[in-house]
Amino acid sequence: MTQAAQLRALLAQDKCHVMPCCFDALSAKLIAQEGYDLTFMSGFAASASRIGAPDLGLMSYGEVVDQARNIADAIPIPLIGDGDTGYGNAMNVRRTLRGFARAGCAAVMIEDQLAPKRCGHTPGKAVVGREEAFDRIRAAADERESLREAGGDILILARTDARHEHGLSEAIDRAARFAELGADILFVEAPKTVAEMRSICDTLPGPKMANIVEGGETPDLPNAELHDIGFAIAAYPLSLMAAAMQAMVTSLRAMRDDQRPGQMDFAELRRRIGFDGYYEVSEAYASSRRD
Incomplete structure (x- = not known):
């Protein structure tokens, strides 16, 4: 079974998967050794680990793919890679999908932030217009189909940060369109209340991911409650890095x-x-x- 197929099987289960996020091959290996079903290469943590710099778009596409390749090679569980904004226009997004698939990722996240992107729980982030955001996911879906025709596979995790500037309604509208364009997993970043989290899950189709940053804007809820709300994945992007640094x-x-x-x-x-x-x-x- 391919990594992408493993991830699809996990998403079909009626549970919210706890997903500690890694930043290098060793942290990913420990996650797998402790029995977790999947992991995510946190852009925040990978930037801190690899270049000792904040997650403000400073890592290049090549550096990010190389980090993902090293991680995927070290673990048997599905890895979701952080593809940021896709590193350019729609054609760059297609190249990003292809590169992450060849690196061994089960899925890649593409977001609608304005480049250079910022951590979702830090000030100053902005999103591109709707049509550019939709083009990114459309291009990602087109490349996924090309990969399948060639015997490859990868899932698309579509993220919107529109909640910060434009409110929850706009973020949900964008995510709904991402699903129509072919996104496999939806991620509305930084809802501020439990009611907002429920609105996301009640409104949007398919698997949804919650991003839990300790001290961040989204409520840090028990896994059972996240499952009850409707999330399929609960990502913890900074927990391991913060523990390691401490x-x-x-x-x-x-x-x-x-x-x-x-x-x-x-x-x-x-x-x-x-x-x-x-x-x-x-x-x-x-x-x-x-x-």
Whole structure:
């Protein structure tokens, strides 16, 4: 089963999938090892991890696809890639779909923000006009069909940030049109209340994704409530990165005081990275065996 087919099967289930978001191959590997069904490469976290810079459109298409390729190669579960605005006009969107599919992604997110895009829960974001937004999803759907004809496959996660500037009604209207154009999953970013979240799910067809940023604008609800509202995916884009950063800062401060903070023991660290599996497989090859 392809990664895209795996994702379709998950979306057909009557549940809200908890989706911790990764930022590199190791964080994605840990997500898979802990039994989660899918993950998303958070643009916010990947930008912080790869270039040490905020998610303000600074990472290039090539850097993002390369990051996605490394992640997809490390895990057996479906990966959703962050395709931002598609990196240009409709033809760039088509290239983005093709690149993420070849990188091994099960789906790619395309949004209607004005480039350079911004994190959905930070100030200053704006969206393009309706027709340009629709062209992006139309182009994505056209490229998806071309990929299928060639034996490939990828899903489209269509995102709108129109709630911020134009209100919930405009955001829902845009998302509804995205669905008509062929989007597989809908994502209305940053609803501010539970009532708004319910309105999104009650109005729009197909699978919907909630984006839960701790301290962000969208209510952080229990998974059972998100499922009851109607969401198929609950994304947590910053949880792992925030935890990792806190652990590293704590360790660095302790080491400065000549202390040794609690940490994962060396044996488990090696196992999770893959040393034990490597040695087990390499025993079949004389030239690869350990001394």
